[in-house]
Amino acid sequence: MSDGIGARVERKEDKRFITGKGKYTDDIRMDNQAYAAFVRCPVAHAKINGIDSSAAMAMEGVIAVHTGPEMKADEIGDIITGWSITSKDGSPMQCGVWNPMVTTYGRYVGDAVAVVVAETQDIARAAAEVVELDYEELPAVAAADVALTDGAPQVHENVPGNLIFNWEIGDEAKTEAAMAGAHHVTELDITNNRLAPNPMEPRSAVATYDEAEDHYTLYTTSQNPHVARLVLSAFYNVAPEHKLRVIAPDVGGGFGSKIYIYPEELTCLWASMKTGRSVKWTSDRSEAFMTDAHGRDHVTKAKMGFDADGNIVAFHVDTIANIGAYVSLFATATPTYLYGTLWSGTYAMPAIYGTVRAVHTNTVPVDAYRGAGRPEATYMIERMMETASREMGIHPAELRRRNFVKEFPYQTEVILQYDSGDYFKMLDEGEKAADVAGFAARKADSAARGKLRGLGYSTFVEACGIAPSAAVGSLGAAVGLWESCEVRVNPVGTVEVLTGSHSHGQGHETTFAQLVSDRFGIPIDNVQIVHGDTDKVQMGMGTYGSRSGPVGMSAVVKALDKVEEKAKKIAAHTLEASEDDIVIENGEVKVAGTDKKMGWHEVGLAAYIAHNLPEGMEPGLKETAFYDPLNFSFPSGALICEVEVDPDTGVTDIVKFTAVDDFGTIINPNIVEGQVHGGVTQGIGQAMLEQVVYDETGQLITGSYMDYCMPRADDVPSFTLDHTCTPSPLNPLGVKGCGEAGAIGAPPAVINAITDAIGSNDLQMPATPLAVWTALQANKTAMAAE
């Protein structure tokens, strides 16, 4: 069937998106709708002594002003974290309490202090500006390494020294011993720059309380509406689950930032009960910069030991991770189990050890952002490899090949077991596609024009498809991370797939339909994907960590298996054949080797008419499945970046970017390429353009696009993409996940290329013109001194 697995079909959802007919949360209009605006803490750390809302309340159109203490009095719960981490000394992590609205202390610029509800958005915002805060400014700290120093300002009283946990992974003694015996040790200080997620659609919520039914409805920008409902019910005390419906309609990108259940959405629900009005809030871009969970923000000291042949003998990591003012939902898992477990990279490393200190600061919470932990690990490992190759005089591709994992499954020193891959093949293909052989000539040509050309490699493996529920439970997760699916065959043979995965740019309406098309031979136009509404879809865990393919689609396959089995029974009964002889092809259900057949739609009809079903069979054709993965999946790739640097200004051009990825089975190459384009672009953004900057007092300097540089189309080249394929042996489709790969693999390829061009390893992201020029000057000075 042309719409099946592997078909390059166009995205079904694009018609509505491209023609402006998508329905996003801000498009929802309720009767009796009012608007919320938040009064926010203007400084990074303050004790709020009083809130005077009289001027706001006096404005025409203002309905109410509510504050944190009132919320507390109504027993609305504090914002939770979903993963507990144990420190290396065995003690549980310490974290500060996150009141949805400030009760006493504001701890970052933007911390919500009060909410204004008014007849229009303009009135609400104007009124929020005249709510007067009587506050006392307290010392603040924004940088994580500074927060750990003696005498640094304390973000929370109950977290001494701002240290949330000091976690370790690996074998310390073995690693120290191997490092001591190493022939060569490469050391690097590495900063992983802090990023703002910047989905195109800002966060939004419309909350309605129905007093007669004692029932709440929340439309919101969520990647996981069921999890939102669970948390809002079980922890935030809004209402029991059967009295709360959460709908995430079209969602315009998330990149992780819409996993979390933030104070604003919760406050809208509570305010709708307080005011008896539907309450809508839509973030503007300035609020998004201030209050959406940021990503990354690590400082690391790394050491890698090699033997005389260039084989890695030991890897040692010491990371400080900035968690921000409060511990967000996945904030503790991201710099630990999604980071430390990847430290082996694509290499067989016999000894690994490291620690991660997670730290409170007076900044917005940091949490999972496209890649979450894996970009930080990959960036560190791949910069170490490139630096080591230069120090030891071994070609960077050769050094990688010497150390690649050769046989699968491969048990790393840091918990994970890689299921499959062929790292040699992807690097070989990558070098061919990037025309590495022609690089020397291109470099000479650049030199003739006064430009510096550089080539940088990155090979990565990541862990997608989070994750076996029992395994994550044993590591501290509060929930299991399975997925669910219901497949409903209608009496006319069309199919509805209800999935707990959530699409906010991934194209599930197309790829999930392709699975059905592949199985029953019906066109994807006869398949409808239903998601994002807790009243329609059974419980599900949502979309993040590239899990919709490996976990969400596996649940679809399991449900399709059950439907197929029942359909075959019905057909066998109707066609008077043996069930084993029934085959389903091109929308027909046939008896193999005969001309006996019935249409797929006739099977559907038979199931519902139910006049002639096998003895004891229930009518209907609808099956549900829950799928709990057996392991993570392990996509990998080789990325090669070629840059040209203008030494006079430090301006860097990416002239060629090649990515050869192994995503296992590909359902739709078109969509996979789109995901790689977006991921690589965000990776280039991190490497060269993007950085959240707080000054030392905790004021946000990069609060708009005037200072925060988002990648634009002309910042990136046309990408050269290709794929290799080693299907995952551990899920029914052999898929591995592709959503984050580009953001994970690209940054080190870019920086390795720039450092190659400028002849200096001393460069941190983002490699702005200023940073590159400064590194060049330092290099000139160093060379002059020699």
Add this chain to the structure above:
Amino acid sequence: MYDAKYHKPSSVADAVAALSGAEEGKVLSGGQTLIPTMKQHLAAPSDLVDVRGIDGMSGVTAADGTVTIGAATTHADVASNADVLAHLPGLACLAGGIGDPAVRAMGTIGGSVANNDPAADYPAAVLGLGATVVTDKREIAADDFFQGMFTTALDEGEIITAIRFPVAKKAGYAKLPNPASRYAIAGVFVADTGAGVRVAVTGAGEDGVHRNAALEAALGGDFSADAVEGVAANEDGMMADIHASAAYRAHVVNVLAKRAVQAS
């Protein structure tokens, strides 16, 4: 955004009247600076007086060694205007490098010059070419007009009607865009006017657009890229922010001066 009363006069006199009659009136031209500022509640004028409908405020005329550009002429129109391309190609090139196509389709020269953003491009050309700013009541020489960041010689309610550029023998502009905003981290306009060399620098200085005496001296004797080679980078008065240090800006000003000469 707060509500404001909108006026669209068809003459300068009506515009002046509308401004003087308003509690807090503001001229609206392309709106590319003013409207975002209003959306952020950083400005709340009671009245907006749109000058784009005023007869004679848009368009370009060239005569007697002078190119006159109406204040409400958009960046896109300046970039593609035949007279500008013929007589002052460096100015056309500057206009074509402002912002993005949407900004160029709306933003105007008068708005940019009146606003005098320290990182804006046009002030470099106005100062570099020694242009004259024509208002509803007088003519102001460029050297007197720009008075530091966001500060100009304009009086309250004074309206720029046109900018008059003398045609130079040679003129060119080079800009290093801020990667985020694409305004200038530094921009250098050089002109060999026939009566001397003028070099105006935008984006880089703590006090906004200014002339660079060392570069003018070096290029005055020899209007060539090589002449810039011996000029020492001068950090004095250079701005420092997260995008560029003072040392970097000082260095880049010299690099851009060379490139502007090469482009002229």
